Each structure stands twice: as structure tokens, then as C-alpha cells.
Amino acid sequence: EADIYQTPRYLVIGTGKKITLECSQTMGHDKMYWYQQDPGMELHLIHYSYGVNSTEKGDLSSESTVSRIRTEHFPLTLESARPSHTSQYLCASMGDYLDGYTFGSGTRLTVV
Amino acid sequence: ILNVEQSPQSLHVQEGDSTNFTCSFPSSNFYALHWYRWETAKSPEALFVMTLNGDEKKKGRISATLNTKEGYSYLYIKGSQPEDSATYLCALLTGTASKLTFGTGTRLQVTL
Numbered sequence: 001e002a003d004i005y006q007t008p009r010y011l012v013i014g015t016g017k018k019i020t021l022e023c024s025q026t027m028g029h030d031k032m033y034w035y036q037q038d039p040g041m042e043l044h045l046i047h048y049s050y051g052v053n054s055t056e057k058g059d060l061s062s063e064s065t066v067s068r069i070r071t072e073h074f075p076l077t078l079e080s081a082r083p084s085h086t087s088q089y090l091c092a093s094m095g096d097y098l099d100g101y102t103f104g105s106g107t108r109l110t111v112v
Numbered sequence: 113i114l115n116v117e118q119s120p121q122s123l124h125v126q127e128g129d130s131t132n133f134t135c136s137f138p139s140s141n142f143y144a145l146h147w148y149r150w151e152t153a154k155s156p157e158a159l160f161v162m163t164l165n166g167d168e169k170k171k172g173r174i175s176a177t178l179n180t181k182e183g184y185s186y187l188y189i190k191g192s193q194p195e196d197s198a199t200y201l202c203a204l205l206t207g208t209a210s211k212l213t214f215g216t217g218t219r220l221q222v223t224l
Contacts, residue, residue, distance in 0.1 A: 004155075031210055042116075043201070043214040050209060058211070090156070097210050100146050100158030 003027050006091050006104035013081055013111055021076045021107045023091030032074040033101070034058070034066060035090045043090065049074055081111040114138070118202050118215035125192050125222055132188045133218040135202030140165075140180040142204040146212060147176055147187055151198040159187075159200075192222040 004025040013019055025032070030051040035043040035058075045058030049068040063085070064078050074093075078085055088108050092101040117136045125131050135145070144163045150156040160169040165180040173190045189196055199219045203212040 033211070035214075040216075042216040043203075043212075045211055045213075048209055048211060056209065059213070094210055097144060097205055098161050098163070100148070100161050101156075101212060102158075103148075103155040105155050 004091060004093055004102050004104045006089075006107050008107060009105060010108050011110070013109070015080075015082055015111060017081050019078050019081055019109070021089055021091075021109070023074045023076070023104055024072050025074075025093045025102070026072060027093060027095060027102065028071060029093035029095045029102075030071065031094045032068065033092045033094075034064075034074070034076050035092065036060060036062065037088045037090065047076065081109075083111045085109060086111050114142070114204055114206065114213045116202060116204055116213055116215040118200075118218050120218060121216065122219040123221070125220070127193060127222055127224050129192050129222075130188070130190045131192055131220070132186050133200055133220075135185040135187070135215055137183050137204055139183065142206045143210070144205040145178055145185050146201075146203045146205060147185070148201040148203065149198045150201055150217070156201060161205075187218075189220075192220075194222050194224060196220060197222050 007022045032049045034047040037043045044060035046062040047066040090106045091104040147159040148156040160176045162178040167178040176187045178185045199217040201217045203214040
């Protein structure tokens with residue numbers, strides 16, 4: 001049973017649309033992360049959060065924004081989608097660093 | 113930016129073969145090294161978290177070692193099975209935010 005949920009699983013959307021990718025976890029983890037992966041490339045960190053009301057940009061520059069109003073919820077928003085945003089987006093959370101990350105199932109976004 | 117390299121990029125073995133992959137990194141300035149298994153259409157799953165030079169971890173037929181002085185970690189699979197087919201990711205955990213920097217992964221395919 002998944003402890004971290006991402007929706008939608010797949011999304012095809014037109015250029016210029018606003019989209020929000022949802023990520024929720026039930027484990028009470030303070031740290032949450034968004035990673036982006038282009039085909040054949042490594043996962044790159046685009047956003048992370050230490051806890052409620054904390055958001056930071058990751059190592060890879062992204063036009064997306066995130067919010068963390070509740071511990072369990074860490075949505076990612078693109079105000080105006082472009083074809084260059086086509087990618088896979090993975091959400092993760094972590095409690096104890098010795099346990100590793102728990103990942104969601106990902107959202108595969110295609111902007112046409 | 114931390115550079116995590118994995119080799120080989122892909123590997124095709126027969127059922128019953130034993131195999132190993134390498135993760136190399138330039139320094140020991142990290143808290144932990146993680147290994148994940150990522151099966152197609154599923155979420156990445158944590159296999160091992162290693163923190164100390166000389167660490168060895170084992171889970172069933174899969175084991176891993178860490179050498180921080182020479183900057184590498186090995187993942188071994190004994191007697192590969194088709195269900196071992198997946199991408200194996202190595203990542204370094206750094207910083208107070210516990211950010212993971214990933215390699216590009218080794219894609220393993222095990223056939224009958």
C-alpha cells in the first residue's frame with residue numbers, strides 16, 4: 001500500500017494551461033522533495049521542503065513553484081505549461097535519513 | 113554540483129548469472145550513500161543506505177559495499193532472476209535538507 005500518492009499518473013495538456021501536480025504522504029515526514037527526470041537522464045532535484053511553510057529551490061532551475069501549507073501535502077504548480085516542461089515528475093519524502101526516501105509513482109507530463 | 117557516475121549504463125544477463133554494478137563519486141563529503149531499485153511503472157524503492165567506509169549490506173541475493181576512501185560502491189546480485197530486471201540507482205545524501213544527488217542508473221535486464 002502506497003504511503004505517498006501522486007496524481008495524476010499521466011497528463012497531456014495544451015501549451016499555456018495552468019497545471020498542479022498533487023503529492024500527499026501519510027507518514028508525517030517533514031522533508032519532501034520534487035525531482036524531474038527527462039528520458040535517459042538522471043533525476044534532478046527541483047524543489048524541496050524542510051516542513052510546513054518551508055520551500056527551497058533545488059539544484060536544477062525550474063519554472064514551477066511549490067507550496068507546503070500542510071505537512072502531508074506538497075503540490076507543484078506550473079502557471080503556463082510549455083512543451084519544454086514535458087518530463088516525468090517524482091515526489092518523495094523522508095523521515096529518518098537511514099530509511100531512505102519514499103517515492104510516489106510519478107506524474108508523466110506531456111505538453112503539446 | 114556533486115557528480116555521481118554509474119557503470120555500466122545497461123546490462124543484459126541470463127537467469128542464474130551473478131552480476132555487479134559500480135557507483136563512483138569524487139569525495140567523501142556526504143552523509144550516506146543510497147541504492148534504489150526502480151522497476152518499470154513503479155516507484156523507486158530503497159534497497160540500502162550506507163554511511164561508513166567498509167559498510168556491507170545484504171538483502172536476500174543482493175548486497176552492497178561502500179569504499180569512501182577510494183570513492184566507489186558496488187552492488188552485487190547473485191543468481192539473477194527475471195524479477196531483478198529494473199534500473200538500479202545510486203545516490204549521495206548531502207546537506208541539512210538531506211538532498212539526494214542521483215547517478216543515471218544501471219538498467220538491468222535478466223532473461224530466461
